[in-house]
Amino acid sequence: MSATPQTRRVTATTNEDETLLSLEQSHAVRSRSLGLLGNLLSPHKKALAITGILVVLSTVGQVAGPALVALTIDRAIPQLVEGDATLLSVYGAAYVLAAVVGGLAGGAFIRHAARIAQGVLLDLRRRVFRQTQRLSLEFHETYTSGRIISRQTSDLEALRELLDGGLTGVISSMMLMVFIAGSLTLLDWQSGLILAGAMVPAGMLTRWFQKRSQVFYRQQRTASARLIVKFVETMTGMRAVQAFRRESTTEGDYGDLSNDYREANLRTFGLNGRYQPGLMLIGNVTVAVALAVGGWRVLNGTMDVGVLAAALLYVKRFFQPIQQVGMFYNAFQSAAAALEKVSGLLAEEPTVVEPEKPRPLEKPRGDLRLDHVRFAYGDGPVVLPDLDLHIPAGQTVALVGTTGAGKSTLAKLVTRFYDTTDGHVLLDGIDLRELSSKDLRRAVVMVTQEAYLFSGSVRENIALGRPDAPQEDIEAAARAVGAHEFILNLPDGYDTEVNKRGGRVSSGQRQLLSFARAFLADPAVLVLDEATSSLDIPGEKLVQHGLQTLLSDRTAIIIAHRLSTVAIADRVLVMAHGQVVEDGTPADLIAGDGRFAALHTAWQDSLV
């Protein structure tokens, strides 16, 4: 038999809540998000090139203004004084043309960039959804739905805010700065030098801001995610919250988390409050220096007045976009932190791997074998030390045992929601790792305690595993498990819309619907986590009857909580500490003096 392959682990999202990463981790996270960004943008190469041309045109239009002002003052006006208006009309027309081209190109740039941004967001939204469905149960059990919700909502929202408004502004601002610096240097290199000098403190201030804000924005995103997680957890567990009077505690916890969020926000604003005035100060000092030096040079006759006017306009305009970049830096940091988290989620690989060359399973019989199975959740303690078990096709096995004995774990291994740490689970002699998930899910179906009903009609809910099943088959399945009668009594029969979590149907009826769903799917192996909820006696009888029909002619493993269920099993396995401690027919075990006999007596006493 082949050696057990290395078990995959959840890795990419493990340090996502840490705000202070090591340099190496920080680089890895950065390059992962940049990689994702590159990947998202790659289908838009052509549109990006057009957008690039448009932004250059629009910037040239804006930058031409001050140069034309200089030319008008220094050349056209002296000519006009001599009675010739030719240059003035040429420069005037050029100014209008630059404004029109700049305006049109600017507008087209915004529209094009928005189209790319929306395309990227659509792609990302789909990828996140697809990925969350693709990842294995191990990931979902550790990552929690609240965190996934915050990836899909607030993180994608932060990216949307950046892409919708901020990014186009930043791109055109940056482009404008480069062009202004270039034009100024060409016009008058000494003024260009003054601007370059101002870039030193401006660059240092920006670097200082960037470093701090990166940490602050990570803290902000983490605080916001924690808030969502707490909210989702409280809402999903509302019954427990109210039953145990936890309202004030959860409110207190939520208040603390909200406060953390508020403080994280305030820290980012505080930082901005120092960065922006700092930049403004540098900008104004630079204008003053350029004016003083320029004025002195005009007096000396080494600079034309028009050039000085243009230089001042350029320096002033240069600092306006810096401020804009500074302002957008908020949105940018927020989005960068969001992208880091989303890219972590997308980089995660399913721990249960699809085989490259699956072995075919034409007609599954349902023969199950656990061969020296050893299992631990992640780095946790060993839950199943060494389990050897054979369940012949068609046998109904009831699993009983103390809580935490490993019954649900066994069910998760047989259904391959998890892979074994060591050893093999075989269906009809084939390792589950070698089966395609399509074949496996057709052959092995798990019915959980929750019996989850999706919003949609009763019919759609029954046909979940076979959406194309004809009405006769759906009805036959419902009849077989005894659900047909109550379905007909629902307001619209099979077309009745069930509310979320089956609000309109009782818990027993919900179970019957999930039995019908499993019956229609007709698997060779059925794994059933029986509901512990106490049904009333008629309700239990109804469910019991449905269950019996469902179990006939297939292999079944039931995590049994009811005596009546154990009675219909062919075989009972009593588990303790991950091992099977008793194994036999119900009658044999009852007749003995082991754990099951004691459990059985206790059960019977509870019924009296």
Ligand SMILES: Nc1ncnc2c1ncn2[C@@H]1O[C@H](COP(=O)(O)OP(=O)(O)OP(=O)(O)O)[C@@H](O)[C@H]1O
């Ligand atoms: N997702 C998980 N991650 C880590 N440990 C887990 C996980 N699920 C279960 N365990 C641990 O594995 C052990 C076996 O749990 P399991 O749910 O299989 O027991 P069980 O016999 O089904 O119990 P119960 O009857 O209470 O449902 C327990 O110690 C539990 O703490």
